[in-house]
Amino acid sequence: MKRLSVYITALLLLPFSLAAPNCPPLGPVFPKPSSAALISSPSIKAAVANLTATFTARDADNSTGAYSTSYSIEVWSASDAADTTLFSWHHTAPNLTATWNTTGVRKVDKNTVYRLGSLTKIFTIYTWLVQDGDTRWNEPITKYVPELAAVADRAKDDPVGNVDWGEVTIGALASQMAGVVRDYGLLGELTQDMNETQAVSYGFPPLNDSDPTLPKCGEWPQCNRTEFFNGLLQVVPSYAPFTTPAYANTAFQILGYALETIKGKSFQSMMEDSVLKPLGLNHTYYASPPNSVGLIPGTPKESGWAYQLGDESPAGNMYSSVSDISALGRSILKSALLRPAQTRRWLKPAALTSEPVAGVGYPWGVRRIILPEANGKRTVDAYNKAGRVGYYGSLLNLLPDYDVGFSVLIGGPSIPGNMNFNLADIIGEQLLPALEAAAREQADATYAGSYHDETANSTMRITTQSDRPGLGMDQWTSNGTDMAYVAVALQGQYTPVQPTIRLYPTGLETTRADGSKRVAFKATFEDLQSLSRPNSMFSTDCGTWVTLTAVTYGSMPLDQFAFEIDANGRVVSVEPIALRVKLQKT
Incomplete structure (x- = not known):
């Protein structure tokens, strides 16, 4: 690792930074779940059951306005x-x-x-x-x-x-x-709703009919x-x-x-x-x-x-x-x-x-x-x-x-004054965690597994964790080198203690005539021992957007990965774009 340390020293003045753990870019952290995945998800089924029970009880309780509000x-x-x-x-x-x-x-x-x-x-x-x-x-x-x-x-x-x-x-x-x-002249215009005597009793001055600010129209006539x-x-x-x-x-x-x-x-x-x-x-x-x-x-x-x-x-x-x-x-x-x-x-x-x-x-x-x-x-x-x-x-x-x-x-x-948002709160409390879980379940079934290329002596293992966003790259070696250590060190400018990589969808997909796809993901390079800072006025421990594509090799980003998916929706390989090699899924 001596050459790597020397290289890192040369990079110290560059504007790179390392994200604190679990700092994804803006947007989805897993591919968007299909309707079939949502319908079959145990998390969504549980959320629907909870919503059904909640609204059944709500509709029987007139304190919510249920007897007069549809x-x-x-x-x-x-x-x-x-x-x-x-x-x-x-x-x-x-x-x-x-x-x-x-x-x-x-x-x-x-x-x-x-x-x-x-x-x-x-x-x-x-x-x-x-x-x-x-x-x-x-x-x-x-x-x-x-x-x-x-x-x-x-x-x-x-x-x-x-x-x-x-x-x-x-x-x-x-x-x-x-x-x-x-x-x-419409909502909130008091002269449309009360006469001059009423207005004066509320503390307002009388208005002359010739006053140009007095609305001559509004609710009626429009x-x-x-x-x-x-x-x-x-x-x-x-x-x-x-x-x-x-x-x-x-x-x-x-x-x-x-x-x-x-x-x-x-x-x-x-x-x-x-x-x-x-x-x-x-x-x-x-x-x-x-x-x-x-x-x-x-x-x-x-x-x-x-x-x-x-x-x-x-x-x-x-x-x-x-x-x-x-x-x-x-x-x-x-x-x-x-x-x-x-x-x-x-x-x-x-x-x-x-x-x-x-x-x-x-x-x-x-x-x-x-x-x-x-x-x-x-x-x-x-x-x-x-x-x-x-x-x-x-x-x-x-x-x-x-x-x-x-x-x-x-x-x-x-x-009730805020009923639309009150109902939204009830829905969201059940729906949001279930949607995230369903998306993770689908991502795990599709992408998780081992990938390798014997010629390049390269391997990769991808998993998901219920308490972390995105796909986790638990192992990544290229030509026998620990690429997780290299990637985190190059971007973070220091020797990492527990390097790890998360992959997030970019929304970039190429769909071919036969139904197969090439799907791009972006990686964040993190050190699990890098602790989150307390709230600060200007500094941040979540500046992932600044570090995207911060390290390239032959103009290709080290943090870009492309999965090949066949016409049946099965992942067949992953390509670390900068390394110019495809690792086949086993």
Whole structure:
């Protein structure tokens, strides 16, 4: 090992670092489990049994609002062509038929239509991406909305009193980073809900009818485009653009206008033609479905079923069933209507929030979930969008690491304020550990084993461990040399005590005409004796992303491996790319 020590000394000034144990790159740590693997997994079966017991007990307990609140849930997989449902649950509130003379369905099922509220925004952004992509997202909205272009210079003289529309981009509106007001004349506008006497009794001053800031439209009568902009341009900004996420329904109304300008079509027709019809979402409506298909807990008026948002419809007007929301989620994870790279861009955060485990996307809410079972830094990112309107609540949650998601729709007059996320917490507590276990089970069955090449005197043994992420390389020799020691030493710049290697999927696959595949994995080189540091202000013990491809041999990365898989799904060999040799699986 003397030459190796000399070489390491020469590398000391290079910007390499060694990851603490169990520090995987962002993304899945095992190949995404197939639907068949999920269905047959003992972990998933146990999770489904626990969910069934939990919801059975919940529905018998009126402290949860079960007697007056109906809901539908689906947990689904998008890993193959089959529309696999892993778990479904439908609860019809007893009061739906006992108390209300409903004009809608008498019992909820997978095709029952609910209102979506702000889950509509996912359809809106999906429509934009299918119609126009995201190449314009860094362009100012003033380029496509003349009403905003006309006032783009106002903020130069008075940024406190005027939105800087020239700096508000399409992407800022789509990601809640524009800093504009949440609503105009609708939700939260007190002058729409109380008279002047009531307002004064609450401490507000009377407003003169000639005051330009007093909305002349809103819930009733609704604002047309001219009225909307005349009023909106009187409102002060919440923040300068790109300062912080600040929820804004007005942003999506403006996006609808902009796409109509770009494409010369109505927004509703573009959504129906580019998303709803291609995906066969026959129980999804942009506006006003027939009462007979819906859950209507009360009269159509009092439940909010009948109310239409007019030009603000892209922000929250739509209706759908849980089966259609599941189909929507599957289509996103499968890249059914978008290029895979476009989907990957869409499912990335646009900004952080003040909560360390939360961010926002376009217009996703992003939750960063730490799996303690992985004994380290394993984080699963969940992309969700919730909604609430009238007597209805909704949630779509995507888990791209597994190509799995779940859909929740709720309807009732007394929905607990956070019921959609409360149900998500119940599902996630059982589902996330089970998904990770199922993925590991499939990876172990597929990749674990011994590999060798007698000519090169090279061997490799791959396993998985329930308390560690990724494939473990327990043994790796090349020409009789311990390559685990060499790799960890070269990257870590010191003599390791307990060198080990973990392999993680890269998402790079070559599929041939005969069905065989070449699948790439990336390795992290670790020393199990390298202890994790306590929380520090700037330093980190999990900078794996910095060290990827840090060591190469003849331009080929030492940390890249490619598995050959035959048409029957069996692994036949693995190639350490830098060593130019294929080790056959025994």
